[in-house]
Amino acid sequence: MEILKEVFRSLYANKLRTFLSMLGIVIGVAAVIMVMSLGAGMKKGVTERLTSLGSNVIMVSPGFVGGRGGTVAQAVETLKESDVKAILDMCPSVSKAVGLLSGSYLVQYKNSNTRISVYAAPNEIFQILNLKVSRGRTFSEDDKSKNVLIIGREAAYNLFKNEDPLGKRVYIVQGSRKIPFEVIGIFERTGSILMFNPDRMILIPYETGKYRVFQSRGGISMIIAMTSSPELSPNAVMEIDHLLYTKFHGQESYYNVVSQQAILNVVTESVNIINLVLVAIAAVSLVVGGIGIMNIMLVSVVERTREIGIKMALGASRARILVEFLVESITITFVAGAIGVLLGVLGSETAVNTFGKTYGLVAVIEPTSVLIAFGVSACIGLFFGFYPAYRASRLSPIEALRYE
Amino acid sequence: MTPRKVMELVDVWKIYDMGEVKVEALRGISFEVYEGEYVFVVGPSGSGKSTLLHILGCLDRPTKGKVFIEGEDVSKMSDRKLAKVRNRKVGFVFQTYNLLPRLNALENVELPMIYAGVPARERRKKAKELLELVGLGDRLYHRPNQLSGGQQQRVGIARALANDPSFILADEPTGNLDTKSGEEVMAIFKKLHEMGKTLIVVTHNPELLKDGTRIVKLRDGVIEDMEIRGVVYGNT
Numbered sequence: 071m072e073i074l075k076e077v078f079r080s081l082y083a084n085k086l087r088t089f090l091s092m093l094g095i096v097i098g099v100a101a102v103i104m105v106m107s108l109g110a111g112m113k114k115g116v117t118e119r120l121t122s123l124g125s126n127v128i129m130v131s132p133g134f135v136g137g138r139g140g141t142v143a144q145a146v147e148t149l150k151e152s153d154v155k156a157i158l159d160m161c162p163s164v165s166k167a168v169g170l171l172s173g174s175y176l177v178q179y180k181n182s183n184t185r186i187s188v189y190a191a192p193n194e195i196f197q198i199l200n201l202k203v204s205r206g207r208t209f210s211e212d213d214k215s216k217n218v219l220i221i222g223r224e225a226a227y228n229l230f231k232n233e234d235p236l237g238k239r240v241y242i243v244q245g246s247r248k249i250p251f252e253v254i255g256i257f258e259r260t261g262s263i264l265m266f267n268p269d270r271m272i273l274i275p276y277e278t279g280k281y282r283v284f285q286s287r288g289g290i291s292m293i294i295a296m297t298s299s300p301e302l303s304p305n306a307v308m309e310i311d312h313l314l315y316t317k318f319h320g321q322e323s324y325y326n327v328v329s330q331q332a333i334l335n336v337v338t339e340s341v342n343i344i345n346l347v348l349v350a351i352a353a354v355s356l357v358v359g360g361i362g363i364m365n366i367m368l369v370s371v372v373e374r375t376r377e378i379g380i381k382m383a384l385g386a387s388r389a390r391i392l393v394e395f396l397v398e399s400i401t402i403t404f405v406a407g408a409i410g411v412l413l414g415v416l417g418s419e420t421a422v423n424t425f426g427k428t429y430g431l432v433a434v435i436e437p438t439s440v441l442i443a444f445g446v447s448a449c450i451g452l453f454f455g456f457y458p459a460y461r462a463s464r465l466s467p468i469e470a471l472r473y474e
Numbered sequence: 475m476t477p478r479k480v481m482e483l484v485d486v487w488k489i490y491d492m493g494e495v496k497v498e499a500l501r502g503i504s505f506e507v508y509e510g511e512y513v514f515v516v517g518p519s520g521s522g523k524s525t526l527l528h529i530l531g532c533l534d535r536p537t538k539g540k541v542f543i544e545g546e547d548v549s550k551m552s553d554r555k556l557a558k559v560r561n562r563k564v565g566f567v568f569q570t571y572n573l574l575p576r577l578n579a580l581e582n583v584e585l586p587m588i589y590a591g592v593p594a595r596e597r598r599k600k601a602k603e604l605l606e607l608v609g610l611g612d613r614l615y616h617r618p619n620q621l622s623g624g625q626q627q628r629v630g631i632a633r634a635l636a637n638d639p640s641f642i643l644a645d646e647p648t649g650n651l652d653t654k655s656g657e658e659v660m661a662i663f664k665k666l667h668e669m670g671k672t673l674i675v676v677t678h679n680p681e682l683l684k685d686g687t688r689i690v691k692l693r694d695g696v697i698e699d700m701e702i703r704g705v706v707y708g709n710t
């Protein structure tokens with residue numbers, strides 16, 4: 071207690087110096103807290119978005135074949151409608167699976183032409199991808215082979231600008247033919263899932279697409295499968311992989327199986343690495359701050375040599391002198407840490423308030439990161455304060471007293 | 475009743491090794507001090523008076539010889555134990571006062587008691603009493619720079635008394651004071667002697683010597699002469 075009182079007194083006596091010596095730690099801690107909270111916020115945002123889009127979804131797409139001997143690699147139509155049935159029959163972890171047709175087409179409304187990704191899928195796709203319409207309606211049984219479509223918001227804006235798309239007639243341009251379609255719904259805004267983004271696409275009923283637009287003879291562009299729970303996702307990937315491996319006689323490049331879960335893992339991992347690197351960079355400033363503290367404490371020891379001598383003459387042990395100086399440096403870094411945490415929290419709030427809207431930034435301030443910041447700053451005080459304190463405690467009383 | 479021997483020096487040498495030259499500041503000093511004595515150490519400048527007091531005050535170690543404080547040899551003691559001896563057994567009064575500038579009079583006097591682990595309340599009470607004893611009852615909360623030299627030295631004396639040491643050491647306590655303040659300080663020492671405290675004081679003022687029980691005259695690091703007055707026990 072007495073030591074603390076004494077320490078505050080001497081820190082107060084050197085207000086400016088105390089403040090300056092704190093600065094490095096304050097900035098370091100604030101930087102670490104900001105990076106950590108924004109990083110955690112970024113991670114949370116990304117994972118939430120990816121998870122909300124169904125972490126139990128798996129996509130099977132054709133692989134790229136060729137590329138040997140100078141030929142250009144090209145996607146091959148290797149998947150067939152029969153593969154969907156095989157997956158449903160042979161892969162116990164898969165609960166639903168649908169085949170999709172897709173392509174990029176010019177879509178015409180009045181005089182405007184826009185290139186939009188067009189997908190043809192059975193109605194189950196709505197459940198699998200959790201797709202919803204914000205206006206209009208989804209496909210009914212009657213729509214099965216009608217020329218109707220649902221459009222994403224961005225695609226709708228590009229095509230219709232400010233006009234209301236509902237009920238409008240548009241044309242999908244297929245070579246020299248123009249196939250008329252009626253807009254019956256608009257997708258609710260989501261984000262992209264696996265490869266596709268409902269905001270930027272057009273969805274048409276499978277039969278309509280197969281016979282009128284894509285004119286497929288049983289080949290499909292991809293298969294979307296679903297497991298009943300996200301935990302089954304790795305199993306399902308293995309089962310599908312095994313099935314197709316056998317079908318294609320070990321030609322792994324003929325197909326691709328990827329789960330949303332796997333993408334999530336990769337993304338999370340990269341976000342983690344980015345965060346770690348940023349925190350490490352911010353931590354360097356903490357070390358620099360610590361060296362600053364050490365510097366100040368060394369100066370302070372020299373300046374107070376006589377005071378140390380007096381204290382020793384009055385019976386202060388070496389341990390006592392050591393502790394006094396250590397408490398002093400720890401107090402500096404601890405207070406600096408507290409200020410740093412405060413500034414870091416305020417800083418990340420400000421960043422979120424300023425840029426949050428534009429970039430979808432959130433800040434997640436975890437109690438552990440605050441605790442760590444406090445702990446680390448106290449440790450820095452201990453670590454960088456030790457040498458100066460040790461120097462002080464090793465002074466000879468008589469020489470310290472003689473010091474002018 | 476034979477009074478206690480509070481300290482004893484046996485053939486104490488202090489040699490400062492300055493590389494090329496060796497300075498023999500003390501060359502075989504032996505004497506003893508009994509409880510209640512008022513000892514004066516005199517001698518020309520450079521004769522080794524301060525060196526002697528530093529060794530007695532456990533601020534420095536002798537190069538050779540033994541130093542007993544209350545029967546215990548401190549010349550080979552560990553630093554930790556030595557700090558304790560400085561704290562409990564010795565009260566040091568400096569020529570330059572050596573008060574801590576950030577602390578007020580009361581806190582300065584409390585400092586040795588903090589190191590001794592005396593509880594706060596008791597400490598405060600004792601510090602007040604001591605400051606009253608040296609006539610500073612009305613200056614408890616003054617900082618050193620708000621006190622005159624004489625007053626600062628009286629705080630120094632109160633501080634030296636804080637842990638009821640075995641003896642008080644004072645190295646030219648009036649050296650930095652004007653005549654009047656010096657007399658006031660010496661009056662306090664006389665009073666302490668009358669209260670039964672043991673005092674060892676370095677002085678240049680021959681007028682003071684009349685109050686002493688023992689006068690140690692140093693020259694070139696040896697005791698040139700030792701004058702014993704009044705009843706000094708154990709010596710012949």
Ligand SMILES: Nc1ncnc2c1ncn2[C@@H]1O[C@H](COP(=O)(O)OP(=O)(O)O)[C@@H](O)[C@H]1O
Nearest residue numbers: 490497498499518519520521522523524525526
């Ligand atoms: N730290 C030291 N290093 C070297 N020589 C010293 C040191 N302290 C004192 N001396 C020498 O020892 C001798 C005695 O000094 P001191 O005890 O201070 O004398 P006094 O107090 O009687 O004037 C002097 O010659 C002085 O120069």
Ligand SMILES: [Mg+2]
Nearest residue numbers: 523524525645
């Ligand atoms: Mg001297």
